[in-house]
Amino acid sequence: MKSAAGAADCGGIAISSSNPHKRTRRGHKGVLQLHxxxxxxxxxxxxxxxxxxxxxMSVLSSQWRHLxxxxxxxxxxxxxxxxxxxxxxxxxQDREAFIRNVECVLCQLDPTIARDKFVLEFKLINTNVxxxxxxxxxxxxxxxxxxxxxxFKPGSWGKHDNSFNFPIHLFINGAPAxxxxxxxxxxxxxxxxxxxxxxxxKLMLDSVSGDIQCMLLPACSMLEWLSIVRCTLHSLTTxxxxxxxxxLCVHYCFNVQKLEVQAPNxxxxxxxxxxxxxxxxxxxxxxxxxxxxxxxxxxxxDLFDYAFADHGMANVPKLSVELAIDSxxxxxxxxPSKFVNLKHxxxxxxxxxxxxYTSGILRLACLLELSPVLxxxxxxxxx
Numbered sequence: 001m002k003s004a005a006g007a008a009d010c011g012g013i014a015i016s017s018s019n020p021h022k023r024t025r026r027g028h029k030g031v032l033q034l035h036x037x038x039x040x041x042x043x044x045x046x047x048x049x050x051x052x053x054x055x056x057m058s059v060l061s062s063q064w065r066h067l068x069x070x071x072x073x074x075x076x077x078x079x080x081x082x083x084x085x086x087x088x089x090x091x092x093q094d095r096e097a098f099i100r101n102v103e104c105v106l107c108q109l110d111p112t113i114a115r116d117k118f119v120l121e122f123k124l125i126n127t128n129v130x131x132x133x134x135x136x137x138x139x140x141x142x143x144x145x146x147x148x149x150x151x152f153k154p155g156s157w158g159k160h161d162n163s164f165n166f167p168i169h170l171f172i173n174g175a176p177a178x179x180x181x182x183x184x185x186x187x188x189x190x191x192x193x194x195x196x197x198x199x200x201x202k203l204m205l206d207s208v209s210g211d212i213q214c215m216l217l218p219a220c221s222m223l224e225w226l227s228i229v230r231c232t233l234h235s236l237t238t239x240x241x242x243x244x245x246x247x248l249c250v251h252y253c254f255n256v257q258k259l260e261v262q263a264p265n266x267x268x269x270x271x272x273x274x275x276x277x278x279x280x281x282x283x284x285x286x287x288x289x290x291x292x293x294x295x296x297x298x299x300x301x302d303l304f305d306y307a308f309a310d311h312g313m314a315n316v317p318k319l320s321v322e323l324a325i326d327s328x329x330x331x332x333x334x335x336p337s338k339f340v341n342l343k344h345x346x347x348x349x350x351x352x353x354x355x356x357y358t359s360g361i362l363r364l365a366c367l368l369e370l371s372p373v374l375x376x377x378x379x380x381x382x383x
Contacts, residue, residue: 042067069109074117077102082122091123098122099132106135111142114177118143121151125163125185133164141170144177152185153207163187163209168194175199183208198222201244205231213237228253238262248283251295264288273297283312291318302326302352304363308370314339320346324382327351329360342371350382 037045049057054072082101083094102120118140124133133150140148152164166186171178172194180202188210197203202225205212209232223242227249235258236250245263250256251272259271259281266286272295273279283289292313296303307323319342351361368374 070113072109073115075105075109075115075119076117077105077120077122079122095122095124095127095129099129102136103132106139109139109143111139113143115140115143115145117147117149118145119147119149121149121154123153125153130164134167134170137167138170141175146177147180148178149182150184150186151182151206154184163207165189166208171197180204182206186210188212201225203227205229207231227251230254235259236261250281267291269293271295278303278306281311286312287315289313289316291320292316293320294322296321296323302329302360304329304360308367315341317341318344318346320348322348322382324350324352325360325363327360329363339367339371340373342374344376344378345371345374346378346380348380348382 049072077098079094079098082098118136120136137150150166163185164187166183166188168188169191175197176199178197178200181197181200182202182204184206186208188208190211197220199222200220201222203220203223204225204227206227206229208228212228212231212233213235221240221242222244224244225247226245227247228236229249229251231253233250233253233256235256237258237260241262241264243263243265245261246265246267248261248263248266248268249270250259251270252274254274256273256275256279259279261283262285263283264285265288266283267288267290269283269286269289269291270293271281272293274297283292294307296307302325303323304325307321313319316339319339345367347364349364364379368377
């Protein structure tokens with residue numbers, strides 16, 4: 001409980017932030033002022049605070065202001081932390097205030113001190129702030145940040161032609177420190193000889209264009225989690241097995257021609273296509289695979305045979321497929337192999353119906369023959 005003197009009771013010791021020259025006693029219990037705490041203890045306390053809490057605490061004391069600069073490990077720059085809500089504020093005013101506040105914070109910090117997290121989420125797309133982006137990325141590289149998030153248009157959907165150039169070349173010396181990287185609405189320029197991110201565990205790309213294949217994957221042997229969504233991706237292949245990869249998502253990317261990943265310990269695979277042509281994908285050799293999700297364009301023609309072809313999914317226990325079926329197509333699917341371990345099948349089917357034909361729909365029964373250990377089947381109508 002907090003006393004009238006402004007002290008907090010912490011297990012028999014009253015800790016107060018009141019005037020240090022004013023002596024206060026509470027029975028036989030001593031009062032410990034915050035400035036009496038050792039510097040190491042104060043540093044530990046500040047390091048546990050959130051970015052916003054630490055910033056607020058820093059204005060209470062000049063000593064704490066310097067302490068905050070060196071102790072804060074997580075830097076989170078969002079509308080909530082950097083912008084004061086104003087009635088009827090304009091987007092341009094918010095953007096200028098955000099950039100100004102971010103620059104004000106970073107100029108007070110020592111870039112040579114290692115940081116755990118750098119998060120920047122704000123709508124900056126279609127604006128001329130490339131110089132600021134370069135400076136923020138340089139800070140991440142110099143500070144050896146472990147977890148990096150740059151989202152230049154939170155919550156957006158669609159392809160962006162005016163993405164920022166992400167200066168990936170700045171990470172040549174600092175990249176071994178990076179454990180996770182999340183980019184949204186960015187462009188990757190080719191850098192000859194780039195071989196960084198050797199310790200990267202998690203990579204998330206959303207609305208990113210450029211040479212993703214050559215820039216990010218060759219040296220990422222430690223990668224455990226990979227998500228590529230709404231990106232320009234011509235192909236995704238690996239020259240060597242990604243033995244640590246457990247999660248792979250390639251969803252609604254543009255211009256995809258081929259997807260062939262060697263990941264023997266993969267657990268989850270998600271593939272969604274917007275292409276008008278069937279995309280070749282193979283996940284063969286994934287003995288630890290537990291769940292596969294495939295989403296195909298339902299406005300196209302029948303893709304039943306393509307969806308259940310030999311993509312290396314024979315051992316998957318749970319399979320979810322969204323596709324269209326043409327009721328006029330005769331015969332059953334001719335799959336090269338059975339789903340020998342499939343126990344749970346989820347089908348979301350958009351039937352291109354014709355009252356005179358039903359043979360195309362009857363092909364769903366073939367899946368029962370191809371799945372000898374199936375014990376759960378869910379069938380849902382298409383969107």
